[in-house]
Structure formats: structure tokens, C-alpha cells
Amino acid sequence: MDLEKNKKESIWGGGNQPMKASYGKLMMWFFLITDALTFSAFLGAYGYHRFTHYTDWPIADEVFTHFPFIHGHYPLFYVALMTFILIMSSVTMVLAVHAGHHMNKKGVIIWMFLTIVGGVTFLGSQAWEWYHFIKGTDKGALLIPAVGTKEGQKRVAHYVGVDTHHSSDDTHHSSDDTHHSDLIEAKYLNGEAVPQKMLAKDENGEFIYAKQIFGAPLTGEHAFRYNEYGHTTFSNFFFFITGFHGFHVFTGVLINIIIFINVLRGVYHRRGHYEMVEKVGLYWHFVDLVWVFVFTFFYLV
Amino acid sequence: MGQENSTRQIWLVFWLLLIVTAIEVILGIVKPPVMVERYVIGVTLLNHTFIILTIVKAYYIVFAFMHLGHERKNLKWSILLPVWVLIPYLLFILLTEAYYQHEMFYGI
Numbered sequence: 001m002d003l004e005k006n007k008k009e010s011i012w013g014g015g016n017q018p019m020k021a022s023y024g025k026l027m028m029w030f031f032l033i034t035d036a037l038t039f040s041a042f043l044g045a046y047g048y049h050r051f052t053h054y055t056d057w058p059i060a061d062e063v064f065t066h067f068p069f070i071h072g073h074y075p076l077f078y079v080a081l082m083t084f085i086l087i088m089s090s091v092t093m094v095l096a097v098h099a100g101h102h103m104n105k106k107g108v109i110i111w112m113f114l115t116i117v118g119g120v121t122f123l124g125s126q127a128w129e130w131y132h133f134i135k136g137t138d139k140g141a142l143l144i145p146a147v148g149t150k151e152g153q154k155r156v157a158h159y160v161g162v163d164t165h166h167s168s169d170d171t172h173h174s175s176d177d178t179h180h181s182d183l184i185e186a187k188y189l190n191g192e193a194v195p196q197k198m199l200a201k202d203e204n205g206e207f208i209y210a211k212q213i214f215g216a217p218l219t220g221e222h223a224f225r226y227n228e229y230g231h232t233t234f235s236n237f238f239f240f241i242t243g244f245h246g247f248h249v250f251t252g253v254l255i256n257i258i259i260f261i262n263v264l265r266g267v268y269h270r271r272g273h274y275e276m277v278e279k280v281g282l283y284w285h286f287v288d289l290v291w292v293f294v295f296t297f298f299y300l301v
Numbered sequence: 302m303g304q305e306n307s308t309r310q311i312w313l314v315f316w317l318l319l320i321v322t323a324i325e326v327i328l329g330i331v332k333p334p335v336m337v338e339r340y341v342i343g344v345t346l347l348n349h350t351f352i353i354l355t356i357v358k359a360y361y362i363v364f365a366f367m368h369l370g371h372e373r374k375n376l377k378w379s380i381l382l383p384v385w386v387l388i389p390y391l392l393f394i395l396l397t398e399a400y401y402q403h404e405m406f407y408g409i
Contacts (some may be wrong), residue, residue, distance in 0.1 A: 019376040029380055040388045044395045051399030052406060061329060080326045084319070091315045098308060217358050278368075285366045289359055296355040299328050301348045 008193050012076045028279045032286045035248075037292050042241050044298050049233045055153065055190040058230030066132045073232045079084065079299045082125045083291065085161035086249075089118025090288040100274025105263065108277060112260045115284065119253040126246050131298050136215025142186050143211040156213070156230055157194045158187040186210075189230050238298070245294055248287045308382050315364040343400075 010016070019026055061075040065288050068078075075281040092114040133218025142157045186194040200208050216227035216235035259280045268274045322346060328336070336347035364370035369377060 018373075019379070020373045021376055028375075029376070033380060033383055036384055037387060040391065044388075044392050047392065048395040048399045048402075051396055054403065055407060076326050076329050080322065083322055087315065087318050087322070090362070091311060094311050095308065098311065170356070208339055261383040282367055285362055288366075289362045292355055292358050292362065296351050300325060300351045 003105070003144055022275060024279055025275065025282070026280050032282065036290075037287065039244075039293070040070065040270050042237075043293060046237045046241060046297065049130065049231075049237065053231045053233065056188070056231040058189065058234050063133070063229050064129065065297065066129075068128065076299065078125075078129065078137050079295060080127075083281075083295050085118055085122050086288050086291050088164055089115045089122070090285055092118060093281045093284045097274070097278050100268070100277045103269070105266070105269050108268075108274060109260075110279070112256065112263060112277065116253055116256050116260060119249055119256065119284075122245060123249055123253070124223065126242065130239075130242075134215050134218060136213075140212050140214040142194070142199070143213050143226055144186075144188075144208070146196055154211075154226060156189050156228060157210075160185040160187055160193075163166075198277075230260060241294060241298065245287070247288055248290065252280075252284050252287050255283065310365065314361050317361060325351060325354055350383050367389055 021029075043198055050115060064079060065073045065075050066078060067074040091110045094113060096108050096111035139159055142159070143154045145154055155191050184199050186199060188194060194210075198209050202208055213222055213226055213228050216229065216238075217223050223235060231233060259276055262268060263274075263277065268276055328350065332347065336350065339346040342351055343397050369380065
């Protein structure tokens with residue numbers, strides 16, 4: 001009887017930790033669960049739109065083919081580099097946490113600094129990618145008005161063949177564009193050829209029905225409604241999901257910098273443990289984890 | 302708190318993540334015809350491979366880098382269970398509805 005009472009008190013009497021983790025760490029984990037659910041909702045919504053419009057959906061590795069300083073077609077290389085940068089900064093973060101466990105202040109400083117550098121590099125790479133995505137290719141694509149469909153949504157068509165010189169004011173080939181107009185061929189994303197009458201031109205060499213479009217414009221009449229890559233939700237989700245992830249990276253860098261300054265000032269050394277580095281580390285790894293999924297579902301699949 | 306997580310183990314996980322990412326990129330560029338043409342539950346074999354490799358990477362990030370492998374069983378399950386139950390459930394609803402929506406939009 002007495003023994004049972006004691007046992008009960010030891011469970012419910014306070015003072016024990018069922019999770020054996022500090023309050024701060026526990027709350028960081030629960031925040032990360034909610035964030036994971038948010039991101040999976042976004043990626044799920046992306047999947048929903050993609051499956052709904054899969055016949056008009058662009059193939060991601062045909063969209064992201066640029067690489068800095070080199071011209072040509074390099075699918076996936078740039079995103080792979082970005083992934084590498086983020087994984088690398090995740091490794092330096094674990095090493096910082098590891099150094100913190102051993103109360104090695106110098107180690108924490110070096111590894112945290114490298115983590116911040118990695119984060120900033122990633123953000124810069126993302127800015128470069130966004131710039132090229134918004135600007136689009138030199139050729140651009142054609143917007144074909146819808147004939148006889150319900151909502152009147154225009155469809156994107158791509159030029160067939162690589163060397164199709166089109167006669168447009170936007171390019172610099174205006175000198176020799178006399179009678180190339182009849183040779184234009186274009187295909188919808190589902191492989192269907194665009195009817196020749198939709199590609200007709202007037203005597204000035206301008207398209208009568210079709211319209212040219214470059215990149216994914218953020219301003220002007222086509223902003224967020226049409227883009228050269230395919231169905232409009234593709235670019236909207238690109239901006240939204242990679243933007244939301246980039247925002248996480250940005251706040252992660254900010255929090256890292258704050259903790260880094262505290263480490264420099266010796267706050268955690270005096271406190272006797274570097275658990276704060278561990279907590280910010282959890283957030284940083286989570287950002288890396290999300291990128292692993294974004295990389296797969298946006299660029300690979 | 303994960304004291305046994307040595308530097309050597311950290312670098313081992315790093316190489317593993319790097320190699321898996323490299324395999325993904327190579328598969329994404331080569332796109333082996335066998336894997337592209339073969340469909341399993343409506344998705345190509347290549348995409349299944351990508352998803353499995355991604356989950357492998359996620360496992361190593363969460364269990365090694367975030368030290369979840371060294372935490373108490375209580376904590377492990379209270380973190381993993383909501384995610385394991387809710388995300389597949391949400392995806393199942395969204396993706397099956399999307400197929401139906403496709404038929405509505407495009408007629409077949």
C-alpha cells in the first residue's frame with residue numbers, strides 16, 4: 001500500500017521528464033512538426049495541380065538548364081550544386097553542435113561561421129535562379145488563344161526545332177526576317193501541333209492570333225497568368241514554394257548570426273552548455289530536410 | 302545527448318547524402334528508358350526510385366544530424382507519428398482527387 005503510493009507520487013509528483021529533453025528543444029521539435037505539415041500541404045497542393053493539368057505541365061529539368069558562366073543545356077546541375085551547398089552547411093552545423101558538446105568554443109565559432117557562409121551562398125544561388133526563371137529564354141514561347149474551350153484559357157506552345165528565327169521586335173534579327181514566317185511550327189506541351197492558321201502573320205510579319213511571351217513575368221498583362229514554360233500554376237508554385245523555403249533559409253541565417261554573436265561574446269561558455277547552438281541547429285537541418293523534398297518533387301519527379 | 306555521435310560518423314552521413322544525391326542527378330539526366338516506361342500505381346518506376354531515395358536521405362538527416370536516433374522513445378514517436386499519419390493521408394486525398402479533376406477539366 002505504502003509502496004504503491006510512493007510509486008504514484010514519483011510519476012505524477014513532478015520532477016521527472018518523460019521526454020528527457022529541455023523545454024526549448026521540445027518546443028523547437030513541435031514547431032518543426034507544424035512546419036513540416038505546412039510544407040507538405042504546399043507540396044501536396046503542387047502535386048494536386050500538377051496531376052490535374054499533367055498534360056500541360058512543363059518538365060522541370062527542361063526549364064532549369066542554365067549554369068553560371070557556361071552557355072548550353074545543363075539540366076539539373078545547378079540545382080544539384082545548390083543541394084550540395086545546403087547539405088554541406090548542414091554538416092558544418094552538426095560539427096558546430098558537436099564542438100559545443102565538448103565545450104570547444106573555437107570549434108563552434110569556425111563551424112558556425114562556415115554554416116552562415118553556406119546559407120548566404122545558397123540564398124545568392126536562389127536569387128540567380130529566380131532571375132533566369134523570370135527572364136526566360138531568348139526564344140520565348142507562343143501564347144495561342146483558345147478556340148471553343150469553356151474558360152478561354154490561352155495555351156502555351158513551344159517552337160519546334162532549335163534554330164527557328166522568328167521575326168519579333170524583341171530580338172535583334174530584324175534585318176533578314178522577310179519570308180521566314182511561313183516556316184514556323186509550334187507544339188503544345190502535350191505534343192499536339194498547333195494549327196497553322198493560329199500561327200498566321202500579317203504583312204508586317206507580326207502574329208495575328210498568337211502572342212510571344214518570355215519567361216515568367218511578374219509585371220504587365222501576363223503577370224502570374226501566363227508564362228513561357230507551360231501551365232501558369234507551375235511558375236506560381238515555383239515562386240511560392242522555393243520562395244517560402246528561401247524565406248526559411250533567410251530567417252535561419254539571421255538566427256544563426258544572432259547565436260554566432262552570442263557565441264563570440266562567450267554567453268554560452270559562461271552558461272556551461274551550448275544547447276542554444278543545438279536548437280538553432282535543429283532548425284537549420286529542418287531547412288535542409290525541406291530542400292531535399294523540394295529538390296525531388298520540383299526538379300526530379 | 303548524442304555524445305556518441307563522433308565526427309567520423311558525421312562525415313560518413315555526409316558522403317552518403319552526397320552519393321545518393323549524385324545518383325538522383327545521374328538518373329534524372331540519363332532517364333533510363335526501362336524505368337521511365339514502367340508504371341507502378343500510376344507513377345513511373347523512376348519517380349518511385351526518386352521518392353525512395355529522398356526518404357532515405359530524410360531518414361539520415363533526421364536520425365543522424367538532428368540526433369533523433371539518440372532521443373527517448375517517447376519523444377521519437379510523438380514527433381514521427383503525427384507526420385507519418387497526416388502527410389500520407391493528405392497526399393492520398395489530394396492526388397486521387399486530382400485525377401478526377403483532370404477528367405473534369407479535359408474530358409478523359
